[in-house]
Amino acid sequence: MCGIVGIVGKSTVNQALYDALIVLQHRGQDAAGMVTCKDNKLFLRKDNGLVKDVFHTRHMQKLVGNYGIGHVRYPTAGCSSSAEAQPFYVNSPYGITLAHNGNLTNVEQLFKEVYEADLRHVNTTSDSEVLLNAFADELAKSKKLHLAPVDVFEAVRQLHKRCKGGYAVVSMILGHGIVAFRDPHGIRPIVYGQRMTVKGIEYMVASESVALDVLGFTLIRDIKPGEALYITESGELFTQQCAENPSYTPCIFEYVYLARPDSIMDGSSVHKSRMKMGEKLAEKILQERPNHDIDVVIPIPDTSRTSALELANRLGVKFREGFIKNRYIGRTFIMPGQAERKKSVRQKLNAIDLEFKGKNVLLVDDSIVRGTTCKQIVQMARECGAKKVYFCSAAPAVRYPNVYGIDMPSVHELIAHNRTTEEVAKLIGCDWLIYQDLEDLKEAVRFEGSNLKEFDCAVFDGHYVTGDVNAAYLHHIEEERNDHTMAKKNIDTEIIELHNN
16 A cells, blocks of 8 residues: 655645655555656655655755655555655656556556557566556657647546556646546545635645645545546646546455544545444444453554444443554554564554453454464463453454555465454464454445445455456465565565665
């Protein structure tokens, strides 16, 4: 997953872009980048690291211009080289930069087209750079010095025909403005809004609405599946549907874990969705064990706290904070490499003994992916003297890899794949394991006022909404992206970068 932002303002936008990337930092901690434009010249800064570490005063002073785009990255493909930090840039035509959240499922076919038919060179293993070159080729077909909105929308229309997968994109065309678009299934999120200034209206696009809120922009709406938005450098806004048969199937895992709770996505409040996840779990517990002996509900911070509190209220049992989180350790789920995840859990969380000693404890987490964190946390609870340790997941069992931009590539790294709930419970060492039911999860997200009917639930049910994912493809990405392969890629990259330096 990644975070993207684009702003067309009436004055220098570098600080606004920086502030937006800080707000979106939870979507990627591997790298950050920003590019602005002034007088048809690009000003770019990108590198590995957190936003606060990539951009210093000397960089910000050079990032001039009234429009620009930004990106925070967590790699699901390629490697963690700083060369793969975004935005990417191509010179021809016009000068185009692009930042992308998601993953293309036909990237190898598209790479071949870009190289052999479009005669374009791709310098990294990132599908975002492939996407950029394909977009540049479609824009070049207009053969115009100055693009009209119809030319931009036609390029996006043709790009939708060429690309498959989940993608939310923000692109900047020098001397023209900013383009944003979403895949025809609406898998990855993107919204836009505006704010009034004394100089006129400013526009912003971002992965989540919270970025707009913090900067004082008013949310207009989500970009629809297949839709494109074009904002000229002077601030004119144009939108158009560019997909032939769009469908509305956003990734449901955004609501479970990825998004900030204060975001509104596709008309649904992430916070309210997580509250309802807790309600649904409480109902399931009362159905299965009406005479349960749970003494206390303890969340695993931070994402599960909302669900856990509502669950405790519905069960009528105490809610307690039993773990103290080190705020200076990154999110365990999005740490590259299983070894790094194992190392980080004990550094990240520490238990408060008195909340566990002599009690039957229900631990609540947002999801169970690899099971690494869960196993260690259950062990911590037992070491603190818990009589019984129950474990509850606000999401159903994650049994299948994600191919649309979340780091769940290998089925053999998913603890629930081909295992029963009882088998998973035994592996993580708990006395009882409760998973959310998939239909209950859908109901938690799909509430009155939202436009949502169906979702991309592939990690839970194995149904891939783009229709092009088969067993051969899943085997291929497993070979390409499992922890062992990714670790080797990163070691090779470090050797190359050390040699170059």
